[in-house]
Amino acid sequence: MDLQERVAVVTGAGRGIGRAVALALARAGAHVALFDLDEAALSAVAQEIRGLRRQAVTGVGSVTDLGQSRAFLDGVVSRFGQLDILVNNAGVSAVAPAETISEADWRRTIEVxxxxxxxxxxxxxxxxxxxxxxxxxxxxxxxxxRPAPGRVAYCVTKAAVISLTEALAIEWAEYGLRVNAVAPGYTDTELFRRAQAEGKIPLERL
Known part of the structure; x- marks a missing residue:
């Protein structure tokens, strides 16, 4: 994979899948803009990317803050003059039976x-x-x-993301854009290992 001088943005880039994706993009030659809630984790990933002789910029905040999100993307385009890749990785998972999941958890899962x-x-x-x-x-x-019990909000949102991806791929194809989805199973990340130890997957980034 040759991505020399391409510019990529990765959300939820501080750890887990997002971190792995960001580093893979940098190894392929891309400059990477990282967005996450965890400033310390972002700084560590940015340092790794710079060690690969690629540029890294960071943005700290919630992906649900649309003003901040748009300003971050505008800043990336202003700095590099282009935007080639966006990886929408940030996500949360509320684990609760459908009959007891709180309105707050339901709405937050849909928002993120x-x-x-x-x-x-x-x-x-x-x-x-x-x-x-x-x-x-x-x-x-x-x-x-393939939905599973206890994760109704997560399952619904990920099914919707697949449908959204298909719709955007059709709509933006005429402009030369490609829109794809990747559907991982359980992945060996820090959060997943912690969730296994606690016997649950908390409402956090996967």
Whole structure:
């Protein structure tokens, strides 16, 4: 994979899948813009990327803060003059039976896992459409196709992300954009190991 001098944005880039994706992009030659809630984790990943002789910029905040998110993407385009890749990785998972899940957990899961994916894609698509090229990759889940008990909000949002991906791929193809989804199963991340030890997967980034 040759991504020399391409510019990529990864959300939820501080750890786990997001960190691995960001480093893989840098190893392939891309400059990477990292967005996450955890400033210390972001700084560590950025340092690793710079060690690969690639540029790294960071943004600290919630993907649900649309003003901050758009400003971050605008800053990336202003700095590099282009935006080639967006990886929508940030996500949360509320574990609770459907009959007891709280309204707050339900709404937060939809805000992070679905609404933020759309609005980040929309914001990234604008410069990509102008340059007539770009790739958007949405991190979905096997639960988007095969639901499991106790994860109703997560399953619903990941199924919606798959459908959203298909819709955007069709709509933006005429502009030279590609929109794809990846649906991982359980992945050996810090959060997953901690969740296993606690016997649950908490409402945090997967």
């Amino acid at each position: 896992n679905l609404n933020a994916v759309f609005f980040w894609s929309q914001a990234a698509a604008r410069p990509m459409i102008a340059q007539r090229s770009g790739v958007i990759i949405n991190i979905a889940s096997i639960y988007g196709r």
